[in-house]
Amino acid sequence: MNYPVLDQKDTRSGFGAGLLELGDTNPDVVALCADLTGSLKMDAFQKKYPERFFQVGIAEANMMGVAAGLTIGGKIPFTGTFANFSTGRVYDQIRQSIAYAGKNVKICASHAGLTLGEDGATHQILEDIGLMRMLPGMTVIVPCDYNQTKQATKAIAAHDGPCYLRFGRPKWPVFIPNDLPFEIGKAQVLVPGTDVTVIACGHLVWHALQAAEELVGSGISAEVINMHTIKPLDADAVVASAGRTGCVVTCEEHNRHGGLGDAVAQVLTSRKPVPQEFVAVNDTFGESGTPDELLRKYGLYPSDIVNAARRALSRK
Amino acid sequence: MPAATASAQDTITSLQRIASQVRRDIVRQVHAAQSGHPGGSLGCADFLTALYFHILRHDPKAWTMDGRGQDLFFLSNGHISPVWYSVLARSGYFPISELATFRRINGRLQGHPTTHEGLPGVRMASGSLGQGLSVAIGAALAKKLNGDDRLVYTLHGDGELQEGQIWEAAMLAAAKKLDNLISTVDWNGRQIDGDVDDVLPLGDLPAKWKAFGWEVLEAEGNDMQALLEAMEEAKARTGRGKPVMVLMRTEMGQGVDFMMNSHAWHGIAPNDAQLAGALAQLPETLGDY
Numbered sequence: 001m002n003y004p005v006l007d008q009k010d011t012r013s014g015f016g017a018g019l020l021e022l023g024d025t026n027p028d029v030v031a032l033c034a035d036l037t038g039s040l041k042m043d044a045f046q047k048k049y050p051e052r053f054f055q056v057g058i059a060e061a062n063m064m065g066v067a068a069g070l071t072i073g074g075k076i077p078f079t080g081t082f083a084n085f086s087t088g089r090v091y092d093q094i095r096q097s098i099a100y101a102g103k104n105v106k107i108c109a110s111h112a113g114l115t116l117g118e119d120g121a122t123h124q125i126l127e128d129i130g131l132m133r134m135l136p137g138m139t140v141i142v143p144c145d146y147n148q149t150k151q152a153t154k155a156i157a158a159h160d161g162p163c164y165l166r167f168g169r170p171k172w173p174v175f176i177p178n179d180l181p182f183e184i185g186k187a188q189v190l191v192p193g194t195d196v197t198v199i200a201c202g203h204l205v206w207h208a209l210q211a212a213e214e215l216v217g218s219g220i221s222a223e224v225i226n227m228h229t230i231k232p233l234d235a236d237a238v239v240a241s242a243g244r245t246g247c248v249v250t251c252e253e254h255n256r257h258g259g260l261g262d263a264v265a266q267v268l269t270s271r272k273p274v275p276q277e278f279v280a281v282n283d284t285f286g287e288s289g290t291p292d293e294l295l296r297k298y299g300l301y302p303s304d305i306v307n308a309a310r311r312a313l314s315r316k
Numbered sequence: 317m318p319a320a321t322a323s324a325q326d327t328i329t330s331l332q333r334i335a336s337q338v339r340r341d342i343v344r345q346v347h348a349a350q351s352g353h354p355g356g357s358l359g360c361a362d363f364l365t366a367l368y369f370h371i372l373r374h375d376p377k378a379w380t381m382d383g384r385g386q387d388l389f390f391l392s393n394g395h396i397s398p399v400w401y402s403v404l405a406r407s408g409y410f411p412i413s414e415l416a417t418f419r420r421i422n423g424r425l426q427g428h429p430t431t432h433e434g435l436p437g438v439r440m441a442s443g444s445l446g447q448g449l450s451v452a453i454g455a456a457l458a459k460k461l462n463g464d465d466r467l468v469y470t471l472h473g474d475g476e477l478q479e480g481q482i483w484e485a486a487m488l489a490a491a492k493k494l495d496n497l498i499s500t501v502d503w504n505g506r507q508i509d510g511d512v513d514d515v516l517p518l519g520d521l522p523a524k525w526k527a528f529g530w531e532v533l534e535a536e537g538n539d540m541q542a543l544l545e546a547m548e549e550a551k552a553r554t555g556r557g558k559p560v561m562v563l564m565r566t567e568m569g570q571g572v573d574f575m576m577n578s579h580a581w582h583g584i585a586p587n588d589a590q591l592a593g594a595l596a597q598l599p600e601t602l603g604d605y
Contacts, residue, residue, distance in 0.1 A: 030461070054457065054492070059484035062450045066488065069454020072439050073462055074382045077454070092444050093481070097451055101431050101441040 003190065003209055007174040009146035011167035011203075012110040016041025017146075018153025019078060019108075023049045026076065029157055032067055033080045034060045039169075040080035040110050060085045064093035068103040076157055077105050083112035083166055084125040087132060098162050099135040106156050107132075111169045112142075113253035114281070114298055115203055115291035124286035124294075130258020132164040133231040139163040139184060140231040142252075142260075144205035146174045148228060151182035159184055166202065168253075170291045173206050176226075185229045187237035193223030196309045197241040200251035201227050201260050204279070204300060208251050211305035222309060230260055235267045242268060247275045247312035251305055253295075256280035275315035277308035327370065328540045333601040334406065335365040335540070339571045340598045341402035341415055341605065347591040349419035352427065355581040356473060357399035359504050359538070359566040363471070366543050368403040371551075373466060376408035379436045387466045388455055390440055392448020393473035393502065394428040395583065401425050405605075409437035412605045446479025448472065449499060453489050456497045467554060470499040475507030478516050483528070489559040490529025497559040498550045499530075502537065504568040506579035521563055530561045537564030572597055 022029040023045050030052045037043050037055065046053040056063045060081055067077035079086065086109035087094070098105045109128065116124045132140045139161060143149040149167045156163040180188070190205070191212050200208035205226045212222040223241050227234065242248055248268060250261040261278040268276055281298050295301055338361045346352035368374075372387045391400050398418065405412045410424070417423035424433040428443030440451050448470050456468040476482065489497055501521070509515050518524070525532045531553045535546030543564070550560045568582065569575030572594040586594060 051461070056488055057484075057491075059481075059488065061447075061481040062453075062484035062488055065447045065450025065481065065485065066454040066457070068440065069451035069456075070458045072382060072388070072451075072455045073384075073458020073464070075458050075461065093447060093450075096441050096444045097447050 003175040005173045005175055007146070008171045009174050010169060010171050011143060011146055011149040012039070012169060013041050014143070014146035014149030015108055015110070015153050015165070015167055016044060018150040020044045020048065022154060022157050023052065026157060028074060028076045029078065030054065030070055030075045031078045031080065032056055032063050034058055034063050034085065036081050040108070042080050060090045061093045064090045064105070065097050067105045068097040068101060071103040071105060078108050079105065080108050080110070082123060083109035083128045084123055087128040088125060091131060095135060099138050102137060103162060104160055106163045106165065108153070108165045110167055112166045113168060113202070114286045114294040114300070115168050115170045115253065117169065117291045117294065118288050120288040121285040126255040126281050126286065127258060128166060129230055129252070129254050129260065130262070133258070133263065137161060138231065139229070141184065141229050142166045142201040143228050144202055144226055145172060145176050147176045147178055148182060152228065155182055155184050168203060172203055175206065175209070182228070185232045185234055187234035188226040188228070189223060189237070189241070190226050191222065191224040193221040193245060195221045195245055196313055197223045197225060197245045197248045198251065198305060198309060199225045199227050199238065199248060199260065199264055201230060202253050204251040204253055207300065207302045208305055210302040211309065214302065214306050215309055220309065220313065227260060230263055233263045233267065235271065238264055238267045239272045242272045242274045246316045249277045249279060249305060249308045249312050251279040251300070253300060254280055256282055275312050277312040279305050279308050328544065331365055331369055331540050334369055335361045336599050337602040338365055338399060338402045338406065340595060340600060342398040343572065343586060343591060343594045344604065345398045345401065345415055345418040346585045348416065350585045351419060352398055352585060353395040353583045354398065354586070355506070355568040355575060355579070356393065356396040356502060356504070358572060358575060359568045359570045360396055360399050360471065360502050361571065362538050362540055362543055363500065363564060364399050364403045366540060366547065367469065368407045370544065371547050372469070376437065379409060381439060383439065384462065384464055385466060387469065388439065389469045390442070390448045390452045390455070391429060391471055392442055393445060393471065393476050394442030397425070397427065397429050400429060404437040406602065410435065415605045445473070445476040446481040449482055449485035449489070452497060452499070453485055453492070453494060456494050457492065459496055467551070468497050472499065472501050473507070474501055474503045474505065474512055474518060475515070477501065477518055486525070486528040486530065493557045494559045495555050495557050498554065498562065499559065500562045500564055502566050503563045504566045506568045506582065508579065508582050510579055525561045529558060531556070531558045533560070533562045535562055535564050537566035538570045
């Protein structure tokens, strides 16, 4: 299966486009931002629907509580700030006022992971997927490109319950066809294969596709799964694919602890024990650099996925 | 202060009788659970009684989460749940007998209030301090978007004001001209580790709220007539482009002499003899649960 590059766009712009469409179609959708309206691409919504947009200033804890309160009047609030300030900085506010209280807040987080780039480790959160998936009732979604981020933004508005939507800063290949259906909690087998399963989320889905092409050249058939929903995880898809191939590689722009890899490992150990290799940041903080330099240095390149696949195959 | 008229005096007397029963409910709940927070609960018994039986425009039997067309109340200092549970039950949100389940397993009356078990009257979880004002702002913004002219009320502890999120929220409420919001503070000067002035002083509290852009009133929080007058004045100041703050001077443990004048009874339960001593000071006006 072939995925031509349709465009180069940032996933955050997919969020902005999706939010604007929601503004047009759903009068209950409101948006809040903590002084990063341009970075989050929320300015179009702000301009068109100023009465439904709340600039809260650099006060993320307050933003989470205000969003929770807005749900009580029947609103569907979308909060926007960087992933670091969307999770770690406001964990207790999310835990008590949103997750435990069961409020229908959509926490939308940009500039996640290493690909934030030059701003460095203070802003490159690599722990947010873990933080969010530990919260009971939280849906965690990490879409892979512009098109899918736009789809996911619209999908979480229709989903009743708290959601965490993680996306990023850099321009990135757009390769998901607009007509590929997006369903929360339903994995997408982008490339069928027989020798090794490569499960990825976010930006690394593109790297997984590239790795699969390279593996074909060595006579290795890799199945590539886009696991855009980390929670609830599509466990049946993991088990079915592992049954077909007998080994798994997980790929994420996140610490190897707490993220997609751990979620998949929980499924495999209990339902289909097969070798698993982890392509993830190896329990360290990031640093300043270009996104490409950082992905290479921290082991998230297509070649790293190829090597992990070979290791997994050798352990079968 | 001018003397109350005859009918106003009847209201005050009636509310005082309810407050006495609420105080009995508080100490009995905490005694039965052998845990909980009686001090702040007793200090706020007069305010919450006044709020639920006189001030709020609400319909307990038609309770809904979204509260359209109703005044809303958020308890930000969730640890004083015994007083809130008592006024909720006695104003009809759930059976009074359920007060016997306070802090019991499989119950709805959790140690700190929550929506998680579906308890009517509760719209937000609280306990981790400093979050309720933000939530109330969201609810007040939603009321404005919905064209709903009802008000949103909050209660906070004074120690709680040490949380930074309170001041983030204070700025936003003023910036958004949230004049459908009335917040109150249980200004008893005490917190777990001692006097607020010793733990972390709040400074000139009325001046602080004024500087943050709020209308500020001060009231005697354990004087029913003064409380009613202050809350009427607070309501009169809504709709003028500013949020309203009522700083209520209260006494932790008010109504039970040995629980007053100290922070000691912030979060401990009375034993059997102490319960008897407390109940002897609190007339049973509406019947114990």
